[in-house]
Amino acid sequence: MPTEADEQLDIVPTEKLVAATISQDAGFLLAKLHASGSVLNNRALADFGLKERSYSVLALANSELEPTQREMAEFLSLDPSQIVALIDELEKRGLVIRAPGKQDRRAKIVSATAEGAAVFRQAEAAAREAEAAALAGLNGTEIAALKGLLRKALWGPAA
């Protein structure tokens, strides 16, 4: 007998296609796990008026690294013009500010306001919960191993 939980999750997904050879493809696995995580992430972030994109921009603005928009674009694998739009909105909401670069006045350093920092703290907690839900199939050791492998693939042993 079905319960109310049915509207939330497919308890038995019956993924017969898991047997296909493409299930061995790293690109496919990355895309699929990212897709399922994104759903949870965006759902959690919506409470703060954020999506994955704006959240990651806000996260970088909250670092002490003084990132420029171009650095953000490269790091987030986005077009510089997309960063403009994302920051425009965050700035309009008073969460981040643009400041001219110190050495290079063409560049703009994006940093979080006090309110941006407060929103980020809350959003970060929600994102952490969403991540835990997305990786519920793994235990703590495995999650650490997964992240370590992903970082190594991206940036080498150093990172």
Next chain:
Amino acid sequence: MPTEADEQLDIVPTEKLVAATISQDAGFLLAKLHASGSVLNNRALADFGLKERSYSVLALANSELEPTQREMAEFLSLDPSQIVALIDELEKRGLVIRAPGKQDRRAKIVSATAEGAAVFRQAEAAAREAEAAALAGLNGTEIAALKGLLRKALWGPAA
């Protein structure tokens, strides 16, 4: 003094933003590694008139699993209408065919033609090379571990 290799790769990316806390976020790491892999993948698949999406549909059509369009949509995290468009094109090129489901005549089973199988074999080899390039920072054991963790996160210990 720069050489011709500069147009291909940033040798020293100087990713200072790696230090940001978001670099510990699984969702971000998945997105970023997938993004960099997609570039290589799509570049490799372009030789066969394919992209990641059409390649994965062709891959499923090449399995013996007799997938329906709906099953493909669910498995590939796509809207059913997107599957329609992808299959329309592959069918127009003579790489796959639609057949009515055996038990359910509403459903359509997508399978590869002989030509579709031939194209897929070549594309698969190219995709394998692209994946190897995308995961060049990991050794064989690590790649297997990464894939195993991704599969476990998606489908549990069974898969």
Next chain:
DNA sequence: ATAAATCATTGACTTTTTCAACTATCCATA
């Protein structure tokens, strides 16, 4: 037999991505 649900499809609509200008600024060098 009827009603409700499901599959593929279409079309409208929104969002995201991509790309080519453009201005301001920086850098190299003559």
Next chain:
DNA sequence: TATGGATAGTTGAAAAAGTCAATGATTTAT
């Protein structure tokens, strides 16, 4: 120190991808 070429951010247009509701055919449940 002036000139030329590169780079950062911005704008806007066009292409691609994603979302969603409606529809006809078929299946399933009652």
